[in-house]
Amino acid sequence: MTGSDTFIPGCALYGELESDTALARLRVGTISAHCDLHNCAMQETAARGWLRLALVLGGEVTACFDAAALVCPAPALVVVPPDTHHRLAFSADASGSxxxxxxxxxDALLDGLGGDGLRPALARAAVYPLVDATLAAHGLPAHFAAITQESVWAAPARDAASSAHLGLILAGVARLHAARERSGPARGHDDALFLRFRQLIEAHYRSQAGVAFYAARxxxxxxxxxxxxxxxAGQPPxxxxxxxxxxxxxxxxxxxxxxxxxIGHALGFRDPAYFSRFxxxxxxxxxxxxxxLHAARG
Structure with missing residues (x-):
């Protein structure tokens, strides 16, 4: 079977094949629940008719869009436009929404808000590395949590409340997109170099190579x-x-x-005691x- 012949299933929800629930407005979940279901990985899929967002607050995410693979530590926001072929994989300790x-x-929300300026930010798959100050400025964790709470309430006006929080999340996406666009070629160069750094880590992390090794490469x-x-990433190498x-x-x-x-030996630690301390x-x-502890929780 050639690449062009490969069947990529369409999904309505994270981890669920399309069903007859297409008129449901929002689907919320947790990354930890997703990991419990799918061993931290999602099959390659085309999110047919759905915009997907993942707010990663712990661990890391690997996002594959077409041929590109982006690895990003938390905190990060993943944006997957409708009908985009993608695959997400989370580390075992990942958390978020x-x-x-x-x-x-x-479309209905943006039409009501006069949100044509938001559409370009939602048209391209992206992973936005965040820092704590950015999270606080955009209020993303609070808005995701509020939508989750509204989804389980039978309270009056919950659709209006959910729409308001969703609008603020989309505004945050638009601002992140605008900041990336303003940074232009310099940010693009940084992104490419950092991706190369992560790829080198993936190839050599078991060898205990130090910062000087990666810098030289x-x-x-x-x-x-x-x-x-x-x-x-807001962190030292x-x-x-x-x-x-x-x-x-x-x-x-x-x-x-x-x-x-x-396990320690496989990861390059010759001394088991040092691995335990690390x-x-x-x-x-x-x-x-x-x-x-984690086996008991599972």
Missing amino acids: TLSVPAWAI LGLTRSQLTALCRRA LAVIHARLVAEAKHRLLFSAASVAA FARATGAAPARWRR
């Missing part, structure tokens, strides 16, 4: 790589590298029967205890 809105509801000095990571190691360790602790020592510093619990 998902929101799916039928395209006709978006990118043709940067250590200070230039540090500045790049702070602009792109070592934190980005360590986050990938911790995410992989969590995944193996949850989804394999390997011993803690074996993991505990990042998560607040030693690997064996973290595994027991």
Whole structure:
């Protein structure tokens, strides 16, 4: 079967094939519930007739749009326009909210708001890395939480309240889009370099390569790589590298029967005690205890 012949199912909701519920206005969920259902990954799909948003507040997300794959640590906002082929994968410790809105509801809302200026921001798939100040400025967690609450209430005017919060979320998307457009080629260069950095981490994180190794591969000095990571992710490069190691360790602790020592060795830690200290510093619990706690929750 050729790539052009590949069947990509259309989905109405996260993790659910299309049903006869197309007139439902909003679908809300949590990333942790999605991970419980799908082992942190979503099959490739075309969100036929639905706008999808994912607000990632913990862990990291890998978003694949057509041939491009973007890896972004939390906090981040993923925007998937209707009918866009995509696949999302979340780290085992990912948290946050998902929101799916039928395209006709978006059109009606924007028509009512006179929101032609919002449409370009919703027409292109994107991953927006955020920092805490950006989250606070746009109020995204509060608006996602409010829509979730309205979805389970039988309160008067809940449609109006949900529409108001949705409008504010879309305004936040438009502002993030505008800021990216204003930054122009410089931001595009940063995005490309940071993506290359994440790809190098994916290839080499098990080797315990240090910041100098990655900087040299990118043709940067250590200070230039540090500045790049702070602009792109709000973190120094070592934190980005360590986050990938911790995410992989969590995944193996949850989804394999390997011993803690074996997992540490596979991730480049020759000393099991050092691996345990490293993991505990990042998560607040030693690997064996973290595994027991999360296995009990599952």
